[in-house]
Amino acid sequence: MNKPADWNGALEALREAKVVALACHVNPDGDALGALLGMSLALRKMGKTTHPTWGTPTATVPYNYAFLPGADSVVKPGSLGEVDLFIAVDCGDDSRLGSVKDAFKKAPRSINIDHHPGNDDFATLNIVITDASSTAEIVTRMLEDLGTPFDRDIATCLYTGIVTDTGRFQYANSSPEVLRLAADLLARGVPATAIAQEVYESAPFGYLKLTGHVLERAKLLADHGFVYSWFTRKDLKDTNVSSEETEKLIDLVRSTRDADIAAMFKEQSDGTYRVSLRSKGPRSVGTIARANGGGGHELAAGFTAKSVEDAVKAVIEGLSAQVQG
Numbered sequence: 001m002n003k004p005a006d007w008n009g010a011l012e013a014l015r016e017a018k019v020v021a022l023a024c025h026v027n028p029d030g031d032a033l034g035a036l037l038g039m040s041l042a043l044r045k046m047g048k049t050t051h052p053t054w055g056t057p058t059a060t061v062p063y064n065y066a067f068l069p070g071a072d073s074v075v076k077p078g079s080l081g082e083v084d085l086f087i088a089v090d091c092g093d094d095s096r097l098g099s100v101k102d103a104f105k106k107a108p109r110s111i112n113i114d115h116h117p118g119n120d121d122f123a124t125l126n127i128v129i130t131d132a133s134s135t136a137e138i139v140t141r142m143l144e145d146l147g148t149p150f151d152r153d154i155a156t157c158l159y160t161g162i163v164t165d166t167g168r169f170q171y172a173n174s175s176p177e178v179l180r181l182a183a184d185l186l187a188r189g190v191p192a193t194a195i196a197q198e199v200y201e202s203a204p205f206g207y208l209k210l211t212g213h214v215l216e217r218a219k220l221l222a223d224h225g226f227v228y229s230w231f232t233r234k235d236l237k238d239t240n241v242s243s244e245e246t247e248k249l250i251d252l253v254r255s256t257r258d259a260d261i262a263a264m265f266k267e268q269s270d271g272t273y274r275v276s277l278r279s280k281g282p283r284s285v286g287t288i289a290r291a292n293g294g295g296g297h298e299l300a301a302g303f304t305a306k307s308v309e310d311a312v313k314a315v316i317e318g319l320s321a322q323v324q325g
């Protein structure tokens with residue numbers, strides 16, 4: 001992991017700040033929350049006041065991450081007061097900050113800690129490391145350099161971020177270096193088995209029913225090596241599953257050997273569909289997402305489409321372009 005030009009400047013800003021706001025991206029995943037809370041707890045340990053949040057009205061921690069130390073310290077995004085420093089974690093661009101974007105821009109100093117390719121350096125100090133496994137990994141390295149003593153709680157947050165963003169150390173962003181870092185975190189007493197149960201085996205029963213709808217609907221376009229499915233707001237209502245609880249549905253459809261590209265289309269409150277894309281490699285879904293106004297990594301990316309039909313069309317066009325290119 002190479003350290004970017006702003007590395008020392010960011011460490012200095014962290015040392016100097018007294019009151020710090022932190023935000024991860026909207027609809028946070030394990031890495032966003034792990035990096036957010038790990039950094040927040042570490043800063044508190046350094047004697048600073050912190051306000052961790054993200055830019056959706058209630059900023060409610062999803063049930064499967066509610067166990068994270070510091071989850072009860074998350075504040076509503078509307079309650080942020082004056083701060084000396086604002087930190088964004090795991091946000092590929094500033095639109096991912098949602099309703100706290102203006103407050104972020106107004107802060108006297110800001111740090112953007114992220115690993116998404118295409119991050120446009122939207123802060124005053126930018127720690128964007130695209131070959132890092134996760135934002136939690138970057139935060140871990142920053143805390144090491146700051147000399148912050150890690151406790152079990154901080155290590156638990158950071159380990160959770162690394163485990164979830166590497167798909168439990170199974171994706172291409174895992175490496176011997178990442179496993180060694182995770183081992184160092186585990187050595188601080190991280191309850192790895194309990195984390196696995198909380199994150200992966202704590203779904204409400206309705207989630208199983210939603211899974212049934214999604215799998216029943218799945219379509220395979222064998223010529224394109226592409227499998228997809230979708231769900232609506234009504235599906236969520238009928239099964240009593242919240243939108244935040246659906247991030248792992250994509251992993252179900254990607255589990256077939258008959259496709260290397262998988263997509264999940266999720267109806268939003270305005271009737272559009274949020275498209276999540278996954279590739280088993282080497283074909284890039286990042287290229288497809290960016291061509292459609294979205295963003296992400298080469299193997300995991302997303303964009304927004306007007307309808308399921310539009311989304312399918314956009315992905316097929318993107319895949320065809322790559323074959324020809």
Ligand SMILES: [Mn+2]
Nearest residue numbers: 031090135165
């Ligand atoms: Mn991440």
